Amino acid sequence: MTTATEPRGNARTADPHLAGRAGPLRRATRWWPAALLAVLLVAPYSALPLPGLLDGPIGSPGNLQLLALCLVFGALATGYDLLLGRTGLLSFGHALYFAAGTYVTNTVMLEAGLPFAASAVLGLLAGVALAALLGAVSLRVSGIGFSMVTLAFAQAGSILVQRDPGGVTGGEEGRAAPADRLPASLVGIDHTANLYWIALAYLVLVLAVVHWAVRSPTGRVWEGIKENERRVEMLGLRPYGFKLIAFVLAGTLAALGGIVYLLLTGGATPQTTTSDFTLSLLVMVVLGGSGTRWGPMLGGVLYTWADHRLGDLAGSGAVAGLPAVLRVPLSQPLFLLGALFVAVIYLLPGGVVRLPRRLRAARTPRATPDREEAPAP
Amino acid sequence: MSTVVLLVLTGLGLGALYFLVASGLSLIFGLMDVLNFAHGALMSIGAYGTWWAASGRLPGAGPGGLGFVLAVAFGTAVGTAAAVVLELAVIRPLYTRPREQILATVGVGLAVPALLSAIWGADARPFPAPDALSGTFGLLGAQVPLNRLVLIAAAVIVLIALKVFLGRTRHGLVVRAGVEDRAMVTALGTDVRKAFTLVFAIGGAAAALGGAIGGLYFGSVDPEQGTSLLIFAFVVVVMGGMGSLTGAALASVGVGLVQQFANYYTTDGLGDLAVVVLLAALLLVRPRGLTGRLA
Amino acid sequence: MNANANANANINANAKATAAPPLLTVRGLKVVVGGRHILHGVDLDVAALGTTALLGRNGAGKTTTVRGILGLVPRTGSVRLDGEETVHLATHALVRRGVGYAPEDRGVFAALSVAENLRLAERPGAGEPAYGLVYELFPELRTRARQAAGTLSGGQQQMVAIARTLLNGNRLIIADEPTKGLAPKVVAEVARVLERAAETVPVLLVEQNLAVVRRLARYCAVIADGRTAHRGPAAGLLDDPDAARRLLGVGHAHPHTQPHARPPAHPGTVQDQEAEA
Numbered sequence: 001m002t003t004a005t006e007p008r009g010n011a012r013t014a015d016p017h018l019a020g021r022a023g024p025l026r027r028a029t030r031w032w033p034a035a036l037l038a039v040l041l042v043a044p045y046s047a048l049p050l051p052g053l054l055d056g057p058i059g060s061p062g063n064l065q066l067l068a069l070c071l072v073f074g075a076l077a078t079g080y081d082l083l084l085g086r087t088g089l090l091s092f093g094h095a096l097y098f099a100a101g102t103y104v105t106n107t108v109m110l111e112a113g114l115p116f117a118a119s120a121v122l123g124l125l126a127g128v129a130l131a132a133l134l135g136a137v138s139l140r141v142s143g144i145g146f147s148m149v150t151l152a153f154a155q156a157g158s159i160l161v162q163r164d165p166g167g168v169t170g171g172e173e174g175r176a177a178p179a180d181r182l183p184a185s186l187v188g189i190d191h192t193a194n195l196y197w198i199a200l201a202y203l204v205l206v207l208a209v210v211h212w213a214v215r216s217p218t219g220r221v222w223e224g225i226k227e228n229e230r231r232v233e234m235l236g237l238r239p240y241g242f243k244l245i246a247f248v249l250a251g252t253l254a255a256l257g258g259i260v261y262l263l264l265t266g267g268a269t270p271q272t273t274t275s276d277f278t279l280s281l282l283v284m285v286v287l288g289g290s291g292t293r294w295g296p297m298l299g300g301v302l303y304t305w306a307d308h309r310l311g312d313l314a315g316s317g318a319v320a321g322l323p324a325v326l327r328v329p330l331s332q333p334l335f336l337l338g339a340l341f342v343a344v345i346y347l348l349p350g351g352v353v354r355l356p357r358r359l360r361a362a363r364t365p366r367a368t369p370d371r372e373e374a375p376a377p
Numbered sequence: 378m379s380t381v382v383l384l385v386l387t388g389l390g391l392g393a394l395y396f397l398v399a400s401g402l403s404l405i406f407g408l409m410d411v412l413n414f415a416h417g418a419l420m421s422i423g424a425y426g427t428w429w430a431a432s433g434r435l436p437g438a439g440p441g442g443l444g445f446v447l448a449v450a451f452g453t454a455v456g457t458a459a460a461v462v463l464e465l466a467v468i469r470p471l472y473t474r475p476r477e478q479i480l481a482t483v484g485v486g487l488a489v490p491a492l493l494s495a496i497w498g499a500d501a502r503p504f505p506a507p508d509a510l511s512g513t514f515g516l517l518g519a520q521v522p523l524n525r526l527v528l529i530a531a532a533v534i535v536l537i538a539l540k541v542f543l544g545r546t547r548h549g550l551v552v553r554a555g556v557e558d559r560a561m562v563t564a565l566g567t568d569v570r571k572a573f574t575l576v577f578a579i580g581g582a583a584a585a586l587g588g589a590i591g592g593l594y595f596g597s598v599d600p601e602q603g604t605s606l607l608i609f610a611f612v613v614v615v616m617g618g619m620g621s622l623t624g625a626a627l628a629s630v631g632v633g634l635v636q637q638f639a640n641y642y643t644t645d646g647l648g649d650l651a652v653v654v655l656l657a658a659l660l661l662v663r664p665r666g667l668t669g670r671l672a
Numbered sequence: 673m674n675a676n677a678n679a680n681a682n683i684n685a686n687a688k689a690t691a692a693p694p695l696l697t698v699r700g701l702k703v704v705v706g707g708r709h710i711l712h713g714v715d716l717d718v719a720a721l722g723t724t725a726l727l728g729r730n731g732a733g734k735t736t737t738v739r740g741i742l743g744l745v746p747r748t749g750s751v752r753l754d755g756e757e758t759v760h761l762a763t764h765a766l767v768r769r770g771v772g773y774a775p776e777d778r779g780v781f782a783a784l785s786v787a788e789n790l791r792l793a794e795r796p797g798a799g800e801p802a803y804g805l806v807y808e809l810f811p812e813l814r815t816r817a818r819q820a821a822g823t824l825s826g827g828q829q830q831m832v833a834i835a836r837t838l839l840n841g842n843r844l845i846i847a848d849e850p851t852k853g854l855a856p857k858v859v860a861e862v863a864r865v866l867e868r869a870a871e872t873v874p875v876l877l878v879e880q881n882l883a884v885v886r887r888l889a890r891y892c893a894v895i896a897d898g899r900t901a902h903r904g905p906a907a908g909l910l911d912d913p914d915a916a917r918r919l920l921g922v923g924h925a926h927p928h929t930q931p932h933a934r935p936p937a938h939p940g941t942v943q944d945q946e947a948e949a
Binding site for chain 2: 090137138140141144145147148149151152153155156159160162163165275276279280282283286328329331332333334335337338339341342345346349
C-alpha cells in the first residue's frame with residue numbers, strides 16, 4: 001500500500017497526522033475488510049433483524065437473495081471501474097459482456113443440454129471473446145467516440161436479444177434456467193445460502209483481481225493513460241494494448257458476474273442487456289467513488305439495496321402518510337438514485353467513499369488538503 | 378406500390394421525429410461538447426405536458442381543434458423550460474468538468490422518466506388525437522395516416538426556423554461560430570455561455586415538440602419513450618456530423634427510411650440493428666468527425 | 673550578473689523614456705494547466721503608446737502569457753488594464769473593456785463568411801464599427817465579404833484576424849505571431865497595417881520575425897522558461913548580439929533569414945501543452 005501504487009483516492013493513504021494520533025485504532029481498522037468478510041460469511045446463519053434496512057431476519061431466503069444481489073452488483077461496479085476509474089475509459093456497453101455470460105450459459109444449457117459447469121465455461125469464453133473482439137474494434141476511437149461505439153455494439157446486442165432470433169433468447173420475456181441442468185445444491189429456496197456464498201466469492205475474486213491488476217506494472221500504465229494518454233505515448237508505450245487488456249479483463253469479470261446472476265435469479269432477462277443497465281453501473285461507480293478500491297463496491301451495494309428496498313419503504317406507513325409532493329418521488333427508487341447521483345457529482349466529487357475523509361478534514365482544519373478535491377476554477 | 382408509399386411516408390415520419398430530437402442534440406454537442414443523455418427525457422416531458430394539457434386539465438386545452446394546438450404549445454413550453462433549468466442548474470456549474478457534465482445528464486436522464494412514472498404510472502397512457510389528425514388519406518393507392526404528415530410538416534418547419542435563426546440572427550451567428558471555436562467567440566467579447574442556454578432552450582423546444590407530436594404517431598405516451606428514441610437520435614447526430622443541421626436532417630431521413638424498409642422486408646428488428654451497426658461503422662471509419670475536439 | 677545589471681539598466685531607461693504610465697501592467701502572472709506550471713510569474717508592461725514586443729524562444733511561454741492575460745487559461749497574479757484589476761474577469765468581459773485579439777492560429781471561423789467573421793467582432797454598445805478603416809486597409813475583404821473564411825489564403829485570413837481587432841475602438845491590440853507562415857510580401861503588408869494601427873492604439877505583439885520587431889516595436893519583454901527574463905527598449909536588445917543570442921537563441925545580424933516556420937515542437941515543451949490546453 002504505497003502511495004506510488006495508489007496515490008489517489010485510497011481512503012487509507014493520506015492523513016499521516018491522524019495515524020500518529022490514533023495508531024492502535026488505525027491498526028485495528030486495517031483489518032476491517034477481513035472482519036467484514038467474516039461477518040458476511042456467517043450472515044446466512046444469523047436470525048438478527050435489521051429493521052429498516054431489511055425486512056425480517058438477515059438469514060431469510062428473501063434477504064439473502066437481496067444481499068447476494070448487492071454483492072454481485074458491488075463486484076460488477078468494481079469491475080466496471082477498471083475501465084472508468086482506473087483507465088479513464090467511459091464505456092456505455094458493459095451490459096453486453098454481462099449479458100453474454102448470462103445468455104450464452106443459459107442458452108447452451110437449454111438448447112445443447114450441456115450441464116451447468118460446461119455451459120458456464122462456454123458462457124465465460126463467449127464473454128471473453130466478445131470483449132476481445134469488440135474491444136479491439138471500439139478502442140480504435142477515443143474519447144466520446146469510444147463511448148458511442150460501445151453503446152452501439154451493446155444496443156445491437158440488446159436488439160438482437162429482444163427480437164428473439166429462432167426463439168433462442170426468449171425475447172422480451174427472457175428464459176428461465178433449466179433446473180434439471182443445474183446442480184441440486186444451487187436450486188430452490190432452501191439453497192439460497194449457497195447462492196449467497198457464490199456471490200460473496202465472486203465479489204472477493206473481483207476485488208482481488210482488480211486490486212492485483214491495478215498494482216501490477218500494467219495497472220500503472222493504466223493510471224498513466226487515465227492521467228494523460230499522450231505522455232504514455234511519449235514514453236514509447238502503445239496505450240491501445242493496455243486499454244485492450246483493461247477492456248477484456250473488465251469484460252471477463254462482467255461475464256462471470258452474468259453467470260452468477262443467472263444462478264441467483266434463475267434465468268436470463270433482456271433488461272440486463274439494455275444501455276440502462278450499463279448506465280446503472282456507471283451511477284453505482286460514481287456514487288461510491290470512481291478510481292478507489294472500495295468506492296465502486298460500496299456504490300453497487302448501496303444502489304442495489306436502494307433500488308429494491310426504497311420501493312418497499314415507500315409503501316410503508318412512514319412514507320404513505322406524507323403529502324403527495326414528497327410521497328410520489330419517494331416511491332421511485334430510480335428517481336432518488338438519479339437525483340442522488342447528480343448531487344454526488346456536484347457536492348461530493350470522488351463519491352460517497354470520500355465522505356468520512358471530508359468530514360474529518362472539516363473537523364481538523366489543519367489537515368493537509370486533499371489535492372484532488374480542489375475543484376478547478 | 379401502396380406498401381412502398383406507406384413505408385416511405387412512415388419512414389419519413391419517423392425520420393421527422395428523429396430530426397426533432399437530433400437537431401437539438403447536435404447543436405448542443407457541437408457548441409458545448411456535451412452529449413446530452415437527458416435529451417430523451419426532455420422529449421418525454423414534452424409528450425407528458427401535451428398529454429396532461431390535452432386531457433382537459435389545462436383550461437382551454439383539449440383533445441381537439443385549437444385546444445390541441447394549445448396543448449402542444451403547453452407541452453413544448455414545459456419542455457423548453459425544463460431544458461433551460463437543466464442547463465442553468467446542472468450543466469453550467471460543471472463547465473470546467475466535461476465528463477461530469479455527461480454523467481450529470483445521465484443522472485437526469487434516469488431520474489426524469491422515473492419521476493414521470495412515479496406521478497402517472499409506468500404504463501403507457503393513450504394519447505388524445507384530434508379527429509382532424511387521426512384519419513388517413515389516400516396517396517397512390519395507399520391509406521396513409523395523417524399524423525405522418527403532421528410530423529413531417531413539423532420537422533420541416535423546425536428545420537426552416539432553425540436555418541433562419543442560425544443564418545440571419547446575431548445569436549445564430551454566435552452559435553455557428555461557437556461550434557467552430559468557443560474560446561475565440563469569448564475572445565471577441567461575446568459571452569458564449571448565453572448561447573449555451575439558448576441552444577439548450579432551442580434543443581429542448583424541438584425535442585418537446587417531437588414528444589408532443591410523437592404522441593400522435595405512437596398513439597400513447599410512456600415514460601421511457603423518449604429515452605428509447607435517444608439512441609437513434611445519436612445515430613442521426615453522428616451520421617449528420619456534429620453541429621450540422623442539414624446533415625442531421627438528411628441523416629434523419631436516411632435512418633428512418635432504412636429502418637422502416639429493413640424492418641418490413643427482412644426480419645422485424647433487423648432495421649434497428651442495421652442502423653445501430655451503421656453507427657459503430659461510421660464512428661470507426663471517420664472518428665475525427667466526432668472526436669476531433671474531445672479526444 | 674551582467675544580465676541582471678543590464679536588465680535593470682534597461683528598465684531604468686524604459687522608465688525614463690515613457691512618461692505616461694503603462695496601459696497594461698502584468699505582475700506575477702502564473703498559469704497552471706493540467707497540474708503543470710507553464711508560467712511561473714511573468715511581469716510585463718505594455719506602454720501606452722506604440723508597440724511592445726513579447727519575445728522569447730519557442731516554447732518559452734509567450735502564447736500562454738497572452739492567453740493568460742486574456743483569461744483563456746486559468747491564471748493567477750495581477751493584470752491591470754489602465755489601472756483596473758482584470759484578473760478576476762471572464763475573457764469576454766475583459767475584451768469588452770477594449771481589447772482586440774488576433775490569436776496565434778488566427779482564430780478565423782472557417783465556415784463563416786468574411787463578413788460574418790467581422791460582424792462577430794462588432795460589440796453592441798461600443799459605437800459604430802470602423803468598417804471604413806478596415807476596408808481602407810484591406811480592400812480585399814470587401815470584395816471577398818461573402819466568401820467562406822476557410823477558403824482564404826493564410827495572408828487573407830490574417831487580414832481578417834487583424835481587421836477584427838480594428839473594428840472596435842479598442843484601447844489595446846494583442847497580436848500573437850501575425851506574420852507566422854506568411855510570404856515575405858504579405859509580412860510587409862501586415863507589418864505596415866500594424867504600424868499604422870499602433871499610431872493610435874498600443875499594440876502587444878508576439879513575434880518571431882526580428883525584422884518586424886525592429887521595424888515596429890519600441891519596447892520589448894523577453895520570456896524564458898515561463899518567467900520574464902528581460903525588459904527594455906527593443907532596439908537595445910536587438911543591437912546587442914550577446915543579449916539577443918542569450919535571450920532569443922538567435923545569432924544577431926540577419927533577422928531576415930530567420931525562418932518563419934517553427935521547428936517541430938519537442939515533446940513536453942510548452943507548445944505541446946498549449947496545444948492540449
